[in-house]
Amino acid sequence: MSFFSMICCRKGIDRKEKEKQQPTWRIFSLKELHSATNNFNYDNKLGEGGFGSVYWGQLWDGSQIAVKRLKVWSNKAEVQFSVEVEILARVRHKNLLSLRGYCAEGQERLIVYEYMPNLSLLSHLHGHHSAECLLDWTRRMNIAIGSAEGIVYLHHHSTPHIIHRDIKASNVLLDSDFQPQVADFGFAKFIPDGATHVTTRVKGTLGYLAPEYAMLGKASESCDVYSFGILLLELASGKKPLEKVSATSKRSIAEWALPLASEGKFSEMADPRLNVVELLKGESKQKLSELENNEVFKNPQFAVCNDETSGGIEESSEIIEEEKDPEPVKEKETEQKSPQDG
Ligand SMILES: Nc1ncnc2c1ncn2[C@@H]1O[C@H](COP(=O)(O)OP(=O)(O)OP(=O)(O)O)[C@@H](O)[C@H]1O
Ligand SMILES: [Mg+2]
Numbered sequence: 394m395s396f397f398s399m400i401c402c403r404k405g406i407d408r409k410e411k412e413k414q415q416p417t418w419r420i421f422s423l424k425e426l427h428s429a430t431n432n433f434n435y436d437n438k439l440g441e442g443g444f445g446s447v448y449w450g451q452l453w454d455g456s457q458i459a460v461k462r463l464k465v466w467s468n469k470a471e472v473q474f475s476v477e478v479e480i481l482a483r484v485r486h487k488n489l490l491s492l493r494g495y496c497a498e499g500q501e502r503l504i505v506y507e508y509m510p511n512l513s514l515l516s517h518l519h520g521h522h523s524a525e526c527l528l529d530w531t532r533r534m535n536i537a538i539g540s541a542e543g544i545v546y547l548h549h550h551s552t553p554h555i556i557h558r559d560i561k562a563s564n565v566l567l568d569s570d571f572q573p574q575v576a577d578f579g580f581a582k583f584i585p586d587g588a589t590h591v592t593t594r595v596k597g598t599l600g601y602l603a604p605e606y607a608m609l610g611k612a613s614e615s616c617d618v619y620s621f622g623i624l625l626l627e628l629a630s631g632k633k634p635l636e637k638v639s640a641t642s643k644r645s646i647a648e649w650a651l652p653l654a655s656e657g658k659f660s661e662m663a664d665p666r667l668n669v670v671e672l673l674k675g676e677s678k679q680k681l682s683e684l685e686n687n688e689v690f691k692n693p694q695f696a697v698c699n700d701e702t703s704g705g706i707e708e709s710s711e712i713i714e715e716e717k718d719p720e721p722v723k724e725k726e727t728e729q730k731s732p733q734d735g
Pocket of ligand 2: 563576
């Protein structure tokens with residue numbers, strides 16, 4: 394090999410190593426984000442959560458972004474911002490929302506993500522997309538499997554292991570093919586190597602909290618698995634995790650589903666927007682009869698928290714958020730021009 398080709402070869406290796414080491418996210422200036430979102434125009438608003446508002450934007454290269462802008466600066470919000478950025482910068486998986494970067498100038502805190510054209514699962518199940526019935530059974534299965542893969546990656550393949558602590562329909566975003574990406578790592582926790590759980594203040598969303606976590610503050614992977622189970626029931630039934638049954642009380646989706654499941658009334662449980670007759674035949678029928686023989690379905694009272702427990706959850710934590718109805722948002726067209734384009 395000639396000296397020249399050795400140099401070229403070395404250069405190639407250097408470039409490849411550099412590419413590998415280079416983070417895929419960057420720091421944005423506030424000016425750039427102002428320009429991308431048309432000065433955080435109301436028309437660009439995609440939604441709002443506990444942290445602040447989320448805006449659609451377009452960068453100078455034409456790529457679309459979602460920008461989450463902190464509402465009010467506080468120490469708590471600063472922690473949430475840092476946790477989210479630190480975790481998202483570490484993880485890369487097809488079913489976890491990608492971080493494009495962040496901006497921290499003065500008291501402004503902004504997180505820049507990949508834009509998900511089909512917004513959140515919440516908007517399709519209970520929000521302004523729900524009447525369009527875009528989620529057939531195949532899409533719902535893909536959403537369930539993809540979300541599970543994202544969670545498995547956090548629990549088992551990232552170092553240290555991560556628990557999300559806020560798995561819910563508004564935190565499952567859908568790309569242009571309705572493939573799911575789990576989002577929102579502001580409440581996430583690292584599980585140190587060898588530890589079975591961490592004891593912590595309870596955070597999360599009512600309706601999705603595992604009873605042992607809500608009562609004892611013991612956070613482990615199983616908290617996410619419980620929330621994911623609630624999400625599965627929501628996907629299959631189209632019902633909300635907590636439903637108002639009177640002016641003063643709410644019923645959890647598990648309380649609603651278990652008696653029906655134990656009586657084998659699966660067609661009553663299925664979302665009426667789904668045509669499920671075929672699912673109740675053939676292979677699925679065999680699986681359903683296996684489920685019917687499961688202990689949980691035979692004794693539904695064991696599996697559901699009673700009312701005192703739910704009351705305890707609410708009182709024991711000031712940080713738990715209640716799932717809001719999604720506010721109506723305008724869908725952003727892919728061909729929408731950037732503000733600079735006029
Ligand atoms: N990357 C994104 N692409 C498209 N839409 C997004 C994106 N991120 C968020 N959104 C939209 O913005 C809404 C608000 O998101 P946000 O995470 O702030 O609040 P939330 O999930 O509803 O509540 P919480 O604060 O409890 O997580 C989402 O429901 C979703 O519709
Ligand atoms: Mg969210």
